[in-house]
Amino acid sequence: MDSDTPESQFLTTDLQTLTLSTDPLTDQFGSLNDLAHELASLQDLATRGSWRSILDKVARARAQSLLNKPHDHLVYFTYNVLALTKLRRFTEAAAEIDSLEDLSSSRYRYEAYPKVYPNRVGSMVPFSLRWLDALMPIKLGRRQDGLDRLYCLLDFVRSKVKEKGEIGSVAVWKRREVFVINGIIGVHLNQKELSACLSLIKDLASRDHTDPVLVSKLGYIQMQMGDLEGAKSSFNVVQGLVEKEGQVGSEFRNLVSRNKALVYMVGKDYVSAVREYEECIERDHNDVVAINNKSLCLMYLRDLSDSIKVLENALERVPTVALNETLVVNLCSMYELAYVNHGEVKRTLSSWIARVAPDDFDSASTRI
Template structure:
């Protein structure tokens, strides 16, 4: 049972605001592309089918007049397809930009992606107009259709690409790619590599409490309990304040109790987190698991059901739903009807990218 993903970023957490373009080129989202604030709002609410509809309308009504606008809308289209798990379609969208055999080392190394190539439109703007999200999606998509090695090659190439640039924005992008790689290796239980990548991230930001916590999570996975305790102690040593930080510390303490199979103490820590923030879905999920491990299956189910009812936008998480359905299977002989009811409710309230198959109905 992990507290959170062990890396600072992954494709699932990709937002388009930073990867789209540099804020130094355009003063606002409205200046970057037509109707972009509306697209960003739909994306933030998980309404990816509506995003695709807007992109399609913009393309057919000639709303897009400048080269960079077409690229921005393509990025939204490809990300929406990715979120909807239409990975083959997303790959076709990305591949339409530049045939791989044209520039095999970097398919986006073409002058048509440069502001400089259109001086009559962009005047003094220089450099690439390609949204960084396109490069991330290009790297991530092969593993979604069964070719993880190609994704790793592209992610490491992208890491080298980000390191060849200067500026704060490129350092953030470097951290994003490092995080995506660390998450990839962690999911495939390549813990030594994940550990090394997280330490690289910490070199960029040594006092980041989230990164220090994730270092501790990986150390727990490999059985380095002393190392994990040291990492968690460094988190507390940052002496930050606020509910988010307090809950991070509380969840770290709870994990230490879990390793020792002290479920009562772990539950106490998670309860304090939930009291501070009822939307802390990690604390809710892990408390429920502790109750189940303590053979209190009824209260475990009540906790998850109650949280889904009270804060559905926060609690509607695939991991939480999978765990709830597993508990139904343990608790009830006729669990199929209960899971069907849950699945129907999810269909009404979930964002477009929610994986409804997690109910196993």
């Protein structure tokens, strides 16, 4: 049963990367639809997890020749690959990517179409397509190929940080650098390659030691390495940063509380951990990490009935937020421990999930 493991802190998908090209245009237009054909609709479908609808929309746009500009084709191509990836159709997604030329090809640059894009230069390849291209070998089980591509992507992003820094437009690329590094850390962490993780996160932290989330991630890695005192020190820094900046929002206050709870969990002080998680949930009813981990702590305290109630209540109250594979796996594990007829209970849960879950939810998490 997984709790708030360090891996979960790095394996994320940032929907903001979906629509931004490598030379962002969004500041020049009033809406997403000005940026590409019916882009707002695609973004809305992605936000709601309607990946099959995206495949249908892309197919219809292609069949009806609705994509008139080269960059429209690339944007729709990217959403198509993303949808296939989310639906775990990795072989099809890889075949789509392989149908393209090298992403650095001149045909994917604005200056190759001067009549369509007068006075515009640079690549029209969405950053997320570069990300998916790097990630795909890992999804297909070719981990080393994927890592090589991710490190090449990191080099590319850093070259853009340097380039954009010289002309004063660097913020987007710095966020992408952090995004790629987090992805690389997640891959290393999955194989317990902790030295590589520590090196990468320390490099990030050395450049921005005032980011509470970043310093927390350093603490998670230190905890994985068995350096509990180092983790405590990092978590104390996080608390100091939040208090110094006067952060009163639930996001950062909950970060501090979850860090404290992790230390309690490592020390098997589950009662204190539950108290911290309850404070998180009181501040933010949608804090799924706190909900999940409170349930686990109650289970470790042999209060299986209440641990099940915590997860069931969360699914009933905020299904769109709480419905994730880790939480469902944990709930089904608890059903197996609590009920003789757990198969029937899990089938009821599975039927409910089928009605409310996004397209990419892994139905195998109910283990029926």
